[in-house]
Amino acid sequence: MKKITALMIGLFWGYSASVQAEELPYKNPNLPIEERVNDLLKRMTIEEKFWQIYMMPGDLDDGKERFKDGIFGFQVSTLGADDPQMRQMLQYNPKLTAAETVKKVNQIQRYFVEETRLGIPAIIFDEALHGLVRGGATAFPQAIALAATFDTTLVSRVAHAIAMETKSRGIRQILSPVVNLATDVRWGRVEETYGEDPRLSADMGVSFVKNFERLGVITTPKHFAVNSGDGGRDSNPIHYTERFLEETHLVPFKACFQEGGSQSVMTAYNMLDGTPCTANSWLTIEKLRKEWGFDGFTIADADAVGIIHKLHHTINSWEEAGATAVNNGLDVIFQTTYDEHKPFLEACRSGLITEEALNRAVGQVLKAKFRLGLFEHPYMDESEADRWNACAEHRALAYEAACRSMVLLKNEHQTLPLSREVKRIALIGQDAAEARLGGYSGPGVDKVSILDGLKKKLAGKTEVIYEEGCRRVNSQWLTVPADCLFQPDGTPGLSAAYYTNTNWEGTPALKRVDRAVQFSWTLFAPDPSLAVDWFSVEWNGKLKSPVSGEYQIGLEGNDGYQLWIDGKKVIDRPEKASFRTETVSFRFESGKEYEVKVRFYENTRNARIRLVWNVGAVNEDASIAKAVKAAESADVAVVVAGIEEGEFRDRGYLTLSGRQEELIRRVAATGKPVVVVLIGGSAIVMSEWLDQVPAVLNAWYPGEDGGDAVADILLGDANPSGKLPITYPIDEAQLPLNYSHKPTGRSDDYLNLTGEPLFPFGYGLSYCDFAYRDLKVQPAGKHTYQVSFSVQNQGKYKAYEVPQLYIRDKVASVTQPITRLIHYQSVALNPGETKEVSFLVDEDDLSMLNQSMQRVVEPGDFRLMIGRSCKDIRLQEVIRVEE
Numbered sequence: 001m002k003k004i005t006a007l008m009i010g011l012f013w014g015y016s017a018s019v020q021a022e023e024l025p026y027k028n029p030n031l032p033i034e035e036r037v038n039d040l041l042k043r044m045t046i047e048e049k050f051w052q053i054y055m056m057p058g059d060l061d062d063g064k065e066r067f068k069d070g071i072f073g074f075q076v077s078t079l080g081a082d083d084p085q086m087r088q089m090l091q092y093n094p095k096l097t098a099a100e101t102v103k104k105v106n107q108i109q110r111y112f113v114e115e116t117r118l119g120i121p122a123i124i125f126d127e128a129l130h131g132l133v134r135g136g137a138t139a140f141p142q143a144i145a146l147a148a149t150f151d152t153t154l155v156s157r158v159a160h161a162i163a164m165e166t167k168s169r170g171i172r173q174i175l176s177p178v179v180n181l182a183t184d185v186r187w188g189r190v191e192e193t194y195g196e197d198p199r200l201s202a203d204m205g206v207s208f209v210k211n212f213e214r215l216g217v218i219t220t221p222k223h224f225a226v227n228s229g230d231g232g233r234d235s236n237p238i239h240y241t242e243r244f245l246e247e248t249h250l251v252p253f254k255a256c257f258q259e260g261g262s263q264s265v266m267t268a269y270n271m272l273d274g275t276p277c278t279a280n281s282w283l284t285i286e287k288l289r290k291e292w293g294f295d296g297f298t299i300a301d302a303d304a305v306g307i308i309h310k311l312h313h314t315i316n317s318w319e320e321a322g323a324t325a326v327n328n329g330l331d332v333i334f335q336t337t338y339d340e341h342k343p344f345l346e347a348c349r350s351g352l353i354t355e356e357a358l359n360r361a362v363g364q365v366l367k368a369k370f371r372l373g374l375f376e377h378p379y380m381d382e383s384e385a386d387r388w389n390a391c392a393e394h395r396a397l398a399y400e401a402a403c404r405s406m407v408l409l410k411n412e413h414q415t416l417p418l419s420r421e422v423k424r425i426a427l428i429g430q431d432a433a434e435a436r437l438g439g440y441s442g443p444g445v446d447k448v449s450i451l452d453g454l455k456k457k458l459a460g461k462t463e464v465i466y467e468e469g470c471r472r473v474n475s476q477w478l479t480v481p482a483d484c485l486f487q488p489d490g491t492p493g494l495s496a497a498y499y500t501n502t503n504w505e506g507t508p509a510l511k512r513v514d515r516a517v518q519f520s521w522t523l524f525a526p527d528p529s530l531a532v533d534w535f536s537v538e539w540n541g542k543l544k545s546p547v548s549g550e551y552q553i554g555l556e557g558n559d560g561y562q563l564w565i566d567g568k569k570v571i572d573r574p575e576k577a578s579f580r581t582e583t584v585s586f587r588f589e590s591g592k593e594y595e596v597k598v599r600f601y602e603n604t605r606n607a608r609i610r611l612v613w614n615v616g617a618v619n620e621d622a623s624i625a626k627a628v629k630a631a632e633s634a635d636v637a638v639v640v641a642g643i644e645e646g647e648f649r650d651r652g653y654l655t656l657s658g659r660q661e662e663l664i665r666r667v668a669a670t671g672k673p674v675v676v677v678l679i680g681g682s683a684i685v686m687s688e689w690l691d692q693v694p695a696v697l698n699a700w701y702p703g704e705d706g707g708d709a710v711a712d713i714l715l716g717d718a719n720p721s722g723k724l725p726i727t728y729p730i731d732e733a734q735l736p737l738n739y740s741h742k743p744t745g746r747s748d749d750y751l752n753l754t755g756e757p758l759f760p761f762g763y764g765l766s767y768c769d770f771a772y773r774d775l776k777v778q779p780a781g782k783h784t785y786q787v788s789f790s791v792q793n794q795g796k797y798k799a800y801e802v803p804q805l806y807i808r809d810k811v812a813s814v815t816q817p818i819t820r821l822i823h824y825q826s827v828a829l830n831p832g833e834t835k836e837v838s839f840l841v842d843e844d845d846l847s848m849l850n851q852s853m854q855r856v857v858e859p860g861d862f863r864l865m866i867g868r869s870c871k872d873i874r875l876q877e878v879i880r881v882e883e
Contacts, residue, residue, distance in 0.1 A: 073123035098385035105170030139444035145700035179252035186232025191681020195725025198251035222266035263296035284329030318343035402709035417716025429640035438701030453707030469627035536601035545588035554583030642679035721800035762869035768795020793829035
C-alpha cells in the first residue's frame with residue numbers, strides 16, 4: 001500500500017489527505033459509500049474489525065503500538081474538564097488551548113491514517129451538552145435553562161456556536177443531547193434534559209442536533225430509551241408499554257433521527273421489561289432500524305456492556321456481555337479503560353459475537369466515517385480553533401441565552417426589578433460567589449458570578465455587602481482524614497483485612513492499606529476476589545487528633561459495624577437494619593495516639609461505611625448571624641440558594657440543602673424585602689419559606705456570563721421571560737407529577753394534600769402584563785386549522801412572551817392526556833406593542849395511537865386552549881373534526 005500524505009490547506013473544514021496513485025475502492029471518494037464499506041470490510045482482520053467497534057477515553061501517549069489495528073475513536077484524555085464526573089474520567093488540563101487541542105487531535109489522526117495498515121481514521125468524540133466540556137470553550141446555560149426559553153431559534157443559534165467550537169478542535173462526535181423526559185424531578189439528571197414534555201423536548205433536541213450534523217459533527221441523543229425509573233432513581237429498571245413509550249419517551253428520539261438527522265444514539269444503562277437496553281433488540285433493531293429507518297450507529301453508555309454482567313446478571317461473563325449486546329443490535333462498545341477490551345475481542349475471535357453482527361456493527365461505523373469525509377479530510381486547520389472557541393460573539397450569545405432562560409416565579413408588590421434608589425444590597429449565599437455551571441460542564445471562560453455582576457453593574461451607585469451565610473452542604477460529620485490515621489511504622493492509613501465471609505473468619509482474601517474509611521460499594525465489591533453481597537472487613541491502626549477537646553466520633557453506614565478505641569468497644573451496631581450515623585463523645589488530646597479498630601460486614605449489597613468525627617466541622621451559626629446582620633443594615637436582601645444534584649445524585653428530598661432554608665427564614669424575619677435567586681437544574685419544594693419572601697427568581701445554571709445576566713434581570717435592564725419546562729410540586733409526596741397525565745378514575749387529590757402543583761408547566765412571570773385577544777380558528781385543509789390571535793404587551797418594559805397552545809381530545813377510543821402542548825412561540829414585544837400570533841394545527845397535532853397502535857385522526861371534538869401556562873388559559877375554542 002502506498003503511503004497516504006497530508007495536503008495542508010488552510011481551511012476550517014480541514015486539511016485534505018490525498019492518495020498518490022492509489023486505486024483501492026474504499027479510498028475512492030467517487031464510489032458509493034456502501035461499495036466503499038463492503039470493499040474495506042473484505043480487507044479487515046477480526047482484530048481490525050473489533051477495534052472499529054471499541055471506543056474509550058484516551059490517546060496515544062501511553063504507546064501508539066497498542067492501537068496498530070485502529071480504533072473507533074477516543075475521548076482525548078488531556079483536554080481538560082471542570083465537571084466532577086468528567087474529571088473522574090479525564091486528566092484535567094484547563095490550560096490546554098483550543099489550538100493545542102486540535103494539534104493533538106491531528107497527531108492522533110496522522111498515526112491512524114499514515115501508520116496503520118488500512119489507514120482508517122478515528123472519530124474523536126466528547127461531551128457538549130451546553131458547551132464543549134473543555135478548557136477554553138464557551139459555557140452556555142444548562143440544557144434545562146435552554147429549554148426554559150421555549151425558543152427553538154435561540155437554541156439553534158447556541159447549538160451552532162457549540163458545533164463551531166467543537167469541530168474546530170477536530171472533535172467529530174458529541175455524546176449529546178440528553179432527550180430523556182424529566183418525568184420525575186427527583187432524578188439527579190433533570191438539569192441535563194429539556195424537561196418533561198415530549199413536544200418541547202423533541203423540538204429542542206432537533207434544533208440542537210441539526211446544527212451539529214450540518215457541520216459534520218455526529219450527534220448522539222441519549223439515553224435510549226428511558227434513563228430513570230421508580231422513585232426518580234437513575235438507571236432503575238422500567239416496565240413501560242409500547243403505547244406509553246411511543247406517546248412519551250420515544251417522541252424526542254424519533255424526532256432527532258427523522259427530523260434532525262442524528263447519526264448515532266446512546267443506549268441507557270437500565271433494563272426495559274427485563275432486558276438491558278444495551279442488549280435490547282426490540283429497541284435497537286425492531287424499533288430503531290426497522291420501524292424508524294435509522295441508518296446510524298448505536299453506542300453503549302460508558303461501561304454499560306460490562307454492566308450487563310456486573311449488575312444486570314443476565315449473562316455469565318464479560319465475553320457473553322459483549323456478544324449479547326452486539327448480537328442484539330449494539331454497534332459500538334464504550335468502556336473506560338484500554339484493558340477492558342480483552343474479553344470483547346475474545347468474543348469476536350471465538351465467534352460468540354457472530355460474523356454477521358460484527359460486520360453490521362463495523363459497517364455502520366465505517367459508513368459514518370465515510371459520510372464525515374474523514375478518509376479524504378482527516379486533519380483540521382490548526383489556526384481556526386482559537387478563532388471560534390470563546391469568541392466574543394459566543395460570549396454575547398451565552399449572556400443572551402441566560403437572560404432569556406430565567407423564570408420569575410414570584411413577584412409580590414413589584415419587588416422586582418429593584419429600585420434604582422436602593423443604596424445598599426445585602427447579597428447572601430454560597431452560590432452568589434461561586435458561579436456554578438452545572439453538570440457536564442467545562443470550566444468556562446472568565447466566569448462571572450452574581451456577586452461580580454452586581455458589583456460591576458452598581459459600581460459607584462449602590463453598595464453590595466456579601467456574606468456567605470451558610471453552605472449548600474452542612475458537613476456536620478467529616479471523614480477522619482488519612483493524615484490522622486497511620487500504622488505502627490508511620491505509614492498513613494489503616495491496615496485492612498478483607499474476608500470472603502461475613503464474620504471475619506479464616507485467612508483474609510485481601511490485605512491492603514486504606515488511607516481512610518470512606519467507602520460506598522453500591523455497584524461493585526471492594527475487590528474482584530470478593531462478592532459484592534458477602535464479605536467483611538476489619539481496619540486496624542492508630543488515630544491522632546490535631547486538636548484537644550470533647551468531640552464526637554463514630555461510624556456512618558448501613559449498619560453491621562463496630563468501633564473500638566484503645567481496646568474498648570464504643571459502638572456496636574451488629575444487625576443490618578438501616579443507614580444511620582452513630583457517634584459517641586470522646587475527649588481527644590492533641591498529638592496523642594489512640595488505637596482504633598473498625599469492623600464492617602455486608603450480606604446483601606449496597607455497602608456503605610465511613611469513619612467520621614466532628615473535628616474541624618464548621619459551625620455555621622456565626623456566619624448565618626453575620627448574614628442576618630448584613631440584611632438588617634441593607635435596603636434589600638438577595639439570597640442566592642442552590643441545590644446539589646447530578647449523575648448518580650438523585651434527590652429524595654427537594655428542599656434546599658444544608659441550612660439554606662433556615663437562612664432564608666431568618667433573613668426574611670428582618671422585615672427587609674427579600675429576593676431569593678435559585679441556582680439549580682430541577683424543581684425545589686418551597687413550602688417552608690415561600691410565603692415569607694416577596695420575590696423568587698429561578699436562574700438555573702446560567703452559564704459563564706450568568707452573573708451579568710442575573711444582575712440585569714434584578715435591576716430591570718432585562719425582563720425575565722423563561723417558562724418552566726418541568727412541574728414544581730408542593731411536596732415530594734405528589735411525585736411523579738406531570739401536567740400532561742391521563743385522567744384518573746377518581747380524584748387527583750390526597751386526603752391531606754392537593755394534587756395541584758406549586759408552579760405548573762409553562763409558568764413564568766414577567767415585569768409586564770399581557771392581553772390575549774381576537775381568537776380565530778379557520779379550516780385550512782383536511783384535518784388542518786389555522787389558529788390566530790393577538791398578544792399585547794401592556795407593560796413598560798420590552799418583553800418576550802411565550803403563548804402556548806394546548807389541546808384536549810374530548811372523546812377518544814383510547815384515553816388521552818388531560819391536556820397536551822402542541823405549539824408555542826417566543827414573541828418579542830415592545831411596550832404597548834400588539835402582534836398577531838398564528839399556529840397551524842395539523843394532522844400530526846390531532847392524531848393518536850388507536851387500539852391497533854396505528855396513528856389516526858379520530859373524528860370528534862377537540863378543545864384548543866391558548867395561555868401563558870398549562871394552568872393559565874386565556875383563550876379557547878372547540879373544533880369539530882370530521883372523517
